[in-house]
Amino acid sequence: YSTQCENVQAPNQNHFGPVDTAPARRANATFVILARNSDLAGTVNSIKEIEDRFNRRYQYPYVFLNDEPFDEKFKSRISILTDAKVEFGVIPRDHWNQPEWIDEGVAKSWREWMVAGDIIYGGSVSYRNMCRFNSGFFFRHPLMEKYRWYWRIEPDVHFHCDINFDPFVFMEEHKKVYGFTITMFEYEATIMSLWDNVREFANMYPEYIAPDNSLEFISDDGGETYNLCHFWSNFEIADLDFWRAPAYQAFFEFLDYKGGFYYERWGDAPVHSIAAALFANRSQLHFFDEIGYEHPPYTHCPKRGNNWAKGRCTCDPEENFDDFPGSCLSRWERFINGTLS
Ligand code: GDP
Ligand code: MN
Numbered sequence: 001y002s003t004q005c006e007n008v009q010a011p012n013q014n015h016f017g018p019v020d021t022a023p024a025r026r027a028n029a030t031f032v033i034l035a036r037n038s039d040l041a042g043t044v045n046s047i048k049e050i051e052d053r054f055n056r057r058y059q060y061p062y063v064f065l066n067d068e069p070f071d072e073k074f075k076s077r078i079s080i081l082t083d084a085k086v087e088f089g090v091i092p093r094d095h096w097n098q099p100e101w102i103d104e105g106v107a108k109s110w111r112e113w114m115v116a117g118d119i120i121y122g123g124s125v126s127y128r129n130m131c132r133f134n135s136g137f138f139f140r141h142p143l144m145e146k147y148r149w150y151w152r153i154e155p156d157v158h159f160h161c162d163i164n165f166d167p168f169v170f171m172e173e174h175k176k177v178y179g180f181t182i183t184m185f186e187y188e189a190t191i192m193s194l195w196d197n198v199r200e201f202a203n204m205y206p207e208y209i210a211p212d213n214s215l216e217f218i219s220d221d222g223g224e225t226y227n228l229c230h231f232w233s234n235f236e237i238a239d240l241d242f243w244r245a246p247a248y249q250a251f252f253e254f255l256d257y258k259g260g261f262y263y264e265r266w267g268d269a270p271v272h273s274i275a276a277a278l279f280a281n282r283s284q285l286h287f288f289d290e291i292g293y294e295h296p297p298y299t300h301c302p303k304r305g306n307n308w309a310k311g312r313c314t315c316d317p318e319e320n321f322d323d324f325p326g327s328c329l330s331r332w333e334r335f336i337n338g339t340l341s
Contacts (some may be wrong), residue, residue, distance in 0.1 A: 016315045023169075025166070025169065025326070026059075026169070028149060029057075029148065029152050032153070033062045035065075035066060037070060039156075043155040044155060045155075047062070047153070052160050059083060060151075061084050061087070062086045062091060063141070063144060064078065064086070065090075070125065084327065089141055095133055095136075096246060099256070114190075119189050123218060127265070135268040135272065144240065149172070149239060150240055151167070152237075158292075160315035161291065161312065163213060163290065165290070166218075171238075175284060175325050176286045178276040179285075180236065181288050181292065181300040182325055182327070183230065183232065183328040184321070184326050184328055185326055186229075190267060191265075192264055197260065198274055198278075202223075203253075205247070208278070210279055210280055210281045211281065212278060214278075214280075214282045214285060215277060218273065218274060218277045230269045231276065233268050234295045236272070242276075252271070287329070292315045294311045294315065299319060299320065301319065301322060
């Protein structure tokens with residue numbers, strides 16, 4: 001029997017061809033997934049897809065975070081999906097709960113106002129906790145401290161194409177700080193006073209504004225008003241040190257004391273996006289066309305060159321959010337090409 005078995009593939013090889021060779025080098029990077037125990041099924045689906053499309057070759061570790069301890073079932077059903085290191089962490093109470101300087105009476109009446117106006121998640125305190133945590137705290141969690149780069153994943157998302165390159169190494173080699181796949185308009189009612197606060201901050205700390213920033217992408221009138229364009233933060237590949245740096249630390253603290261995470265319903269997407277647009281140079285922001293990505297109900301399906309075929313994508317290029325009226329991608333492309341104004 002021994003001779004017959006000699007041509008069987010070694011366990012670290014597989015049948016997917018030359019793109020599947022072991023990576024030359026890896027970045028100091030991790031996946032990060034915020035989830036509840038009840039998100040198990042959707043989380044399993046997301047991890048299975050990213051493993052099949054990318055990580056089974058690259059073996060980047062995972063950090064799962066939750067405001068409550070993950071149960072044994074969650075941990076075991078996730079851990080069997082990958083050979084990479086998997087860590088499960090609990091979020092400290094003061095990184096999650098509504099802070100004591102928020103006037104709960106005022107916050108409650110605004111929640112009721114949003115519920116009456118049918119604003120999505122308008123009545124939810126836990127959603128607000130989540131947005132504040134993703135804005136100001138995930139990169140400070142003890143399990144995240146050892147890493148420089150992260151890729152944010154959510155339950156129930158889809159990776160539609162083979163990812164035959166290492167986005168973290170790409171970010172590092174091209175001196176990027178923030179990578180996205182979908183950009184769209186925010187619901188104005190959730191961030192009514194955000195831009196006024198951003199302007200106040202920018203006037204107080206002009207030294208934090210990058211010389212070649214992307215203000216023109218997020219404002220149609222030179223900074224007077226916000227045009228609501230933001231990067232959809234359920235997908236992010238970014239530099240943790242950008243959030244840990246003084247500019248963003250000061251920005252988050254300023255916004256946090258203003259209370260808009262609770263009085264309004266500021267999302268981590270506009271907060272991250274405005275910071276990336278103002279505190280980084282435009283060359284440091286990156287649109288990953290190659291990464292076919294779906295967070296229902298929207299999909300980014302690769303369209304440049306032969307990215308779609310090369311990635312063996314399962315998405316329909318005709319159902320691409322990039323071409324929908326709610327997308328800011330054409331504005332982004334005109335901004336980057338210098339054809340915006
Ligand atoms: P949406 O994408 O804006 O519709 O919001 P989601 O419901 O997908 O939540 C965003 C992310 O935060 C997902 O990864 C969720 O699993 C996670 N999340 C939302 N609320 C909570 C919560 O109360 N506790 C925990 N642990 N995770 C949450
Ligand atoms: Mn989601």
